[in-house]
Amino acid sequence: xxxxxxxxxxxxxxxxxxxxxxxxxxxxxxxxxxxxxxxxxxxxxxxxxxxxxxxxxxxxxxxxxxxxxxxxxxxxxxxxxxxxxxxxxxxxxxxxxxxxxxxxxxxxxxxxxxxxxxxxxxxxxxxxxxxxxxxxxxxxxxxxxxxxxxxxxxxxxxxxxxxxxxxxxxxxxxxxxxxxxxxxxxxxxxxxxxxxxxxxxxxxxxxxxxxxxxxxxxxxxxxxxxxxxxxxxxxxxxxxxxxxxxxxxxxxxxxxxxxxxxxxxxxxxxxxxxxxxxxxxxxxxxxxxxxxxxxxxxxxxxxxx
Amino acid sequence: xxxxxxxxxxxxxxxxxxxxxxxxxxxxxxxxxxxxxxxxxxxxxxxxxxxxxxxxxxxxxxxxxxxxxxxxxxxxxxxxxxxxxxxxxxxxxxxxxxxxxxxxxxxxxxxxxxxxxxxxxxxxxxxxxxxxxxxxxxxxxxxxxxxxxxxxxxxxxxxxxxxxxxxxxxxxxxxxxxxxxxxxxxxxxxxxxxxxxxxxxxxxxxxxxxxxxxxxxxxxxxxxxxxxxxxxxxxxxxxxxxxxxxxx
Ligand SMILES: Nc1ncnc2c1ncn2[C@@H]1O[C@H](COP(=O)(O)OP(=O)(O)OP(=O)(O)O)[C@@H](O)[C@H]1O
Ligand SMILES: [Mg+2]
Numbered sequence: 001x002x003x004x005x006x007x008x009x010x011x012x013x014x015x016x017x018x019x020x021x022x023x024x025x026x027x028x029x030x031x032x033x034x035x036x037x038x039x040x041x042x043x044x045x046x047x048x049x050x051x052x053x054x055x056x057x058x059x060x061x062x063x064x065x066x067x068x069x070x071x072x073x074x075x076x077x078x079x080x081x082x083x084x085x086x087x088x089x090x091x092x093x094x095x096x097x098x099x100x101x102x103x104x105x106x107x108x109x110x111x112x113x114x115x116x117x118x119x120x121x122x123x124x125x126x127x128x129x130x131x132x133x134x135x136x137x138x139x140x141x142x143x144x145x146x147x148x149x150x151x152x153x154x155x156x157x158x159x160x161x162x163x164x165x166x167x168x169x170x171x172x173x174x175x176x177x178x179x180x181x182x183x184x185x186x187x188x189x190x191x192x193x194x195x196x197x198x199x200x201x202x203x204x205x206x207x208x209x210x211x212x213x214x215x216x217x218x219x220x221x222x223x224x225x226x227x228x229x230x231x232x233x234x235x236x237x238x239x240x241x242x243x244x245x246x247x248x249x250x251x252x253x254x255x256x257x258x259x260x261x262x263x264x265x266x267x268x269x270x271x272x273x274x275x276x277x278x279x280x281x282x283x284x285x286x287x288x289x290x291x292x293x294x295x296x297x298x299x300x301x302x303x304x305x
Numbered sequence: 306x307x308x309x310x311x312x313x314x315x316x317x318x319x320x321x322x323x324x325x326x327x328x329x330x331x332x333x334x335x336x337x338x339x340x341x342x343x344x345x346x347x348x349x350x351x352x353x354x355x356x357x358x359x360x361x362x363x364x365x366x367x368x369x370x371x372x373x374x375x376x377x378x379x380x381x382x383x384x385x386x387x388x389x390x391x392x393x394x395x396x397x398x399x400x401x402x403x404x405x406x407x408x409x410x411x412x413x414x415x416x417x418x419x420x421x422x423x424x425x426x427x428x429x430x431x432x433x434x435x436x437x438x439x440x441x442x443x444x445x446x447x448x449x450x451x452x453x454x455x456x457x458x459x460x461x462x463x464x465x466x467x468x469x470x471x472x473x474x475x476x477x478x479x480x481x482x483x484x485x486x487x488x489x490x491x492x493x494x495x496x497x498x499x500x501x502x503x504x505x506x507x508x509x510x511x512x513x514x515x516x517x518x519x520x521x522x523x524x525x526x527x528x529x530x531x532x533x534x535x536x537x538x539x540x541x542x543x544x545x546x547x548x549x550x551x552x553x
Contacts, residue, residue, distance in 0.1 A: 172408060175401050179394045186392040188376040189354055189385075190457060191409030 019254025243294025
């Protein structure tokens with residue numbers, strides 16, 4: 001029983017993390033048709049911003065040593081700024097190109113960021129320790145204890161989800177954004193400023209990435225210049241499974257991927273665990289064969305068929 | 306002159322969809338552009354609204370050159386477009402659809418009054434205010450996009466094929482509303498139509514567009530017999546088809 005509860009919590013926390021990642025990608029895709037493969041590297045940059053820029057093997061905390069609230073604000077601000085700068089310097093200039101072109105540009109941006117990190121910080125992994133209190137265990141009931149961080153990830157995800165839903169449904173700007181996501185050209189013909197909407201999507205997406213940086217680095221305790229790449233792959237899969245361009249789909253996809261991978265590691269025999277990701281990918285292929293448009297169908301996706 | 310499209314050429318890639326066409330609209334006028342499939346009618350409206358940018362020529366609105374401006378800037382300047390295929394935001398509810406274009410308005414006090422007037426004009430929209438616009442029928446969606454365009458308080462409204470996909474009685478209703486808006490509020494209209502019959506009934510002036518060129522223009526009153534319009538529209542002499550054989 002304890003094991004089951006621990007597995008469920010673990011699955012939900014992985015799922016939450018992937019859902020946040022898929023949301024960050026989905027927000028941009030919905031208004032710009034951009035699949036931003038640099039999203040994972042935004043998270044990486046946020047991580048390295050915690051420490052003093054140097055190639056020394058032992059990391060010295062910079063922002064990482066700030067008061068937690070200030071730390072949060074600084075890292076989120078840095079990643080948001082990075083996202084905005086990448087819009088104005090890079091993506092804005094290809095926003096009328098095909099989605100494939102934009103995607104390739106995002107790959108290039110991601111590699112560039114990774115290489116800049118290697119140049120400044122060196123290529124070796126660096127240990128960092130933020131929010132150490134969160135990595136402890138908490139007793140849920142007799143004999144059942146889970147990591148505090150897992151509960152925090154789930155809680156943070158739901159707070160952000162609810163905030164995002166309220167923003168998109170209740171505010172004028174949010175409604176404009178939904179309109180632009182559904183029919184960008186028509187929204188502009190009604191006076192909605194296209195550039196502002198896209199910039200806002202980058203801000204939201206960057207903000208999510210910034211928060212994810214902190215969750216991720218607290219969890220792993222280590223910074224590597226490629227750490228954004230494998231998680232980005234899972235975000236992408238979650239986005240595709242959920243159905244491109246649908247935010248509900250991103251959440252559904254994120255939880256599906258998280259839950260499936262945790263459940264697989266729990267039930268696969270020892271010898272096969274190393275192939276867990278391969279099993280996840282096989283499932284993805286099966287899902288996409290059955291539902292090529294993803295689990296949640298959007299009007300935008302329908303129109304593009 | 307409120308709107309002056311002067312000798313514009315518009316390309317899709319290397320293909321010229323419009324080759325030096327000119328259209329003018331006076332304040333308070335209803336002008337129709339008619340033409341067969343692929344004539345360039347929609348292209349003309351998209352070039353006015355800033356979605357497409359002419360490679361040559363000028364578009365002047367109220368004395369200001371607007372060719373090359375962004376769609377949102379054109380909308381803010383006072384041109385509201387109802388494009389082909391309606392384009393309601395299906396996931397937004399009816400009220401959100403109606404109000405989305407009001408955010409750019411500076412006369413905030415007038416918005417509520419205009420909103421009430423639009424609901425009076427289209428009572429069915431009032432009933433379904435909270436419903437997702439995607440749930441409306443085709444006719445209701447056409448009312449919605451006209452109402453939405455009106456709520457931007459435009460100096461001129463351009464409409465692309467308001468009759469597309471609507472039953473004839475609904476088309477009549479749409480044109481009734483448009484004519485009423487002109488009568489009661491002096492709304493200036495530039496309407497694109499496939500049916501020259503309908504256009505001759507509604508318009509003050511008429512342009513016939515075919516193959517990216519204006520074939521004929523004139524006062525609707527002077528073209529009522531339809532013969533010259535048909536000839537310009539199809540590009541061949543009358544007699545090749547028999548009267549009544551072509552339905553338009
Ligand atoms: N996005 C596009 N890309 C390439 N060519 C286009 C595009 N849109 C229209 N065209 C071409 O430009 C020409 C004019 O098209 P347009 O849509 O303006 O015609 P239309 O008069 O509105 O026709 P319809 O009555 O069918 O709506 C056509 O030959 C069409 O094939
Ligand atoms: Mg057309």
